[in-house]
Structure formats: C-alpha cells, structure tokens
C-alpha cells in the first residue's frame with residue numbers, strides 16, 4: 001500500500017492515504033526556483049524548500065527518473081521533474097538542490113538570448129508589472145490587476161498573456177514598451193533572465209541534467225507560419241546542442257500549445273520526446289505534465305495531481 005505524506009502532517013509524522021496511488025505516474029512542471037517564496041510576482045515560482053519537499057514526497061511514493069525513462073518505461077509509481085523557460089535561477093538554485101538529492105531533471109530552455117532578449121517575455125511582463133497599482137493599457141485594451149500579478153482584460157476577461165501569445169515578437173516588444181512607460185522605474189531581477197550560452201553549458205555538465213528546447217521566443221507554436229516554426233525549432237536545437245555538447249531531442253511547447261502539424265514538424269527535426277501540459281490530454285504521443293505553482297501547499301497540489 002502506498003501512502004502520501006501530507007505537508008501539514010509532515011512534522012507530526014502522520015500519514016494520509018490517497019486512493020489508487022499504487023499505479024500512479026506523473027511528470028511535474030516547474031518554472032522559476034528562488035531561495036524564498038514569492039507570492040506576488042506570479043504563480044510560476046517556487047522556493048528551494050518547496051522543490052525539496054516535492055522530491056521527498058515523490059520519493060516516498062516511488063522513484064524519480066529522467067523524462068526519457070519515464071516516457072519509455074511506463075513503470076508504475078515513477079515520476080519525472082521538468083523546468084520550463086530556462087531561467088538563470090534554475091542553474092543557481094534548482095539544479096544544485098536536485099544534485100544534492102541525486103534526482104534527474106529536464107530543463108526546457110527558451111533560447112531568447114540568441115535573439116537578443118535576456119528575458120522571456122511573460123517573465124519580463126511579470127517583473128515590470130509586479131508593483132503596479134490600478135489599471136494598465138496596451139494595444140488599445142485596458143487591463144485590471146488580479147491576485148498573483150495577473151492582468152485581466154477589462155472587456156473580455158482574458159489575461160494579458162493570453163491576449164499576446166500569438167502576436168509577433170515585434171508586436172510583443174511594442175506592447176512591453178507601452179507597459180514599461182506606465183510602470184516606470186521597474187527593476188528586472190537578474191535571477192529571472194534566461195540563461196546565456198556559457199550558463200547552459202555549466203548546467204548541462206551537472207549530474208542528472210538533460211537539456212531540452214522550449215523554442216526561441218516563447219510564442220504559441222500553433223500560430224507560427226511553417227517557415228517560422230521550422231526556424232524556431234532548428235535555431236533552438238542547434239544553439240542548445242552547441243552550448244550543451246549533447247544531443248537535444250526533447251521539446252516542451254511554450255504554453256503547452258501544440259497540434260498534429262507542430263508535432264509532425266518537430267519530429268521531422270529530430271525531437272523524439274514531445275512534452276505538453278495538462279490541456280493536451282487527447283494526444284497519446286505527447287507526455288502530459290502537471291504544473292506545480294505557489295498558490296497552494298505542495299502536498300495539496302501533489303494530492304490533487306494523484307487523484308486526477
């Protein structure tokens with residue numbers, strides 16, 4: 001019988017039973033790992049302690065294996081850990097913490113540095129807007145601030161990120177400039193930028209690390225022209241392989257957005273392991289991940305993941 005150690009009961013040594021746990025398998029998706037919790041910036045950051053706690057809980061339930069092992073073996077009670085976006089804090093905090101725990105992980109890196117952008121645009125937007133009060137306007141739309149620094153379109157209710165995810169990089173940069181003017185004096189924190197080539201190289205040499213692609217500019221791949229899609233997949237793969245000195249054949253789709261055409265082109269370009277998020281349950285060829293965020297205790301998120 002398998003048991004899940006609930007976070008609230010961790011210290012008291014009591015256990016909580018989770019129904020049907022015996023056959024569970026899951027792949028987890030993290031983004032940003034920081035020394036301390038930061039609930040204001042966005043949902044996508046967790047502390048080193050939360051990452052460590054996740055590992056301890058998963059190890060009690062089974063084993064943590066690489067993404068390739070997870071996708072190829074189908075063993076019960078296996079888990080895999082991944083990180084999206086390729087932020088510098090993955091190298092500084094996540095990888096050292098996992099190395100100590102002897103846990104493998106895949107890092108899906110946005111190679112926007114090669115295109116001259118130190119920050120992946122959703123992260124930059126969060127950093128710019130984190131202390132702003134009131135409304136924001138961009139591209140002729142008005143946005144109202146909500147919890148976790150989310151900005152919702154006053155008229156449609158959609159978020160600013162979802163309104164922008166199919167725009168060209170030129171349009172996104174123009175919109176970011178509009179936001180920057182309204183949020184003046186903002187500071188872009190170093191730990192939130194994407195890794196440079198030499199940093200990717202250091203990360204790739206750490207034990208248990210697999211480098212994968214997350215595209216070049218964090219746009220929704222289903223909205224790109226075929227030429228742009230081929231270009232982003234190839235540019236990112238070539239750059240990462242040069243930096244890491246290892247074959248790069250895992251691809252995590254930005255926003256988890258994909259379709260049969262994107263998968264077909266990705267496979268033809270040598271991506272053998274395609275990684276999505278919760279939304280693409282329909283496709284058997286894409287590994288599904290469960291996103292870990294900071295709005296709930298880790299044990300509650302894992303319990304909900306395992307009961308799905």
Ligand SMILES: [Zn+2]
Nearest residue numbers: 084085254255
């Ligand atoms: Zn991403």
